[in-house]
Amino acid sequence: MSNLVFDFGAADHETAVDATKKAKAVCTYTPFASDAAQADEAHPFLVLDNRAGKLVHHTSGLFEKPEVRSSFVFMKDGEKVQADVLEIDSRFLGLLAWLGTNGIMVRLSGKDTSRGYCVYKIREVSSDGVTKLSAADGFLQYVISRLLETKPQEEENPDEDTGEDSDEMKLTSLQSMTDFLECAKNTLPANIRKWARRNLAVAKSSEVSPEERRHAQHALSIMLNIRWKDSYFGAIDPVEARRILDEELYGMEKVKQRIIETIIQINRTHKLPAYGILLVGPAGTGKSQISYAIARILGLPWTSLDMSAIHDAEQLTGSSRVYANAKPGSIMEAFSQAGESNLVFIINELDKADAKNSSGNPADALLTLLDNLGFTDNYMECTIPTAGVYPIATANDKSRISSPLLTRFAVIDIPDYTKEEKKTIFLRYSLPKVIRRMGLAEGECIVTEKAAEAVVSRFANEPGVRDLEQAAEHLAANALYQIESTGVSSVTFDAAEAEAILS
16 A cells, blocks of 8 residues: 655654654544445535635545544645545444554545535545556455445444455455455344454464464455345335236236235335245246346345255355364355345255254254244354345245245246146247347247147147247258258247157
């Protein structure tokens, strides 16, 4: 980090520093609470005193050290100017202190208003005032984006012991994680802030083994790169939700009705329901498609867990750091992959979760996640808040699911489709999707009604519609072959031709 990068007079500066060592820090600002997700002149990071009229749209300078004064210092026409901070978004208090403590030169973008000079952009710059597209500025933009995503939280107890594309940035080095905790610790839940300070101390300690330091740093990197969001949900448009459901799913009126009821409940309470959804039905009936549609409606990332691949509880809960090859469990990895705490958690094949063995029952490990009381991973050694997690499980056989698991879900039974429904799905959904995927133009592959009926009859004993999509792919591939090899402009399949190709 750079120190003071423009000269105010070395002697004067040293004298001022000596004097301020004996003086009490001057705080000039009033914090204000804001939950604005974007900064502009109406929703600034901070407001500076510009009665002297020296601050312009882009102004480069330094924030004073916190132990001196809460002000911004810059040069104007060869003169040193000091503009006090009048107001500050309470989420940015740590960042302001970090910028001042480390003497980081920044360029402020803002607008002069009756309220003062409202700052809505901060960039790190080099000594010549040109924007420096550096890793440090990338870190600064990353922190700002995280702060804007966070709702104001209560300040920590002061008596406690405190030990270029921002979206792509990951906190991995000890320095970046240390700086992040100084700047944006209030973007973390209170228990995770305390956990992070402890693990940072371990990662930096020379009194523990290299293995312990490595585990602590790895755990910190996972935890700090997750955006820990508030569990409050804004209103969801039921009309748009219904449009998405109709676009993704054919029929299933009872399923769609249940999902819309859930949306209306969220709009009233602004919280996720206490229970997730369990979709029970034959393979290929669209259970996964329903899950993805719900995630799209909620506007949440989704992650999936296949219970058929989980053979003991430790795969879900992680292993203790006392082992050299210790690692987090699948649930914590899912949070890490999603990158945020609010997500749709899709649990596939829940009916295969009960696999009792000496390492524990995986079904028991799921219960704490489903209760929304917080989940504890053995490797992370910290309780993870789960109020923003919406679980959706799928199963083929409800009778194989234990009662404790079953009571955590609102169960929706999905029957198999009728022959007429399968024909409609084949013609309106499966075939058009395959044609688009293969790059065929409209009218190049035509399947008659009788041909569609022949396809459905061929797979009459198979549940779901996966076989229909494979049949559509077979027919479309044949049409593409005929077009490319014989030069015909269009291929139409009747019942006999369809049966011949699929046989």
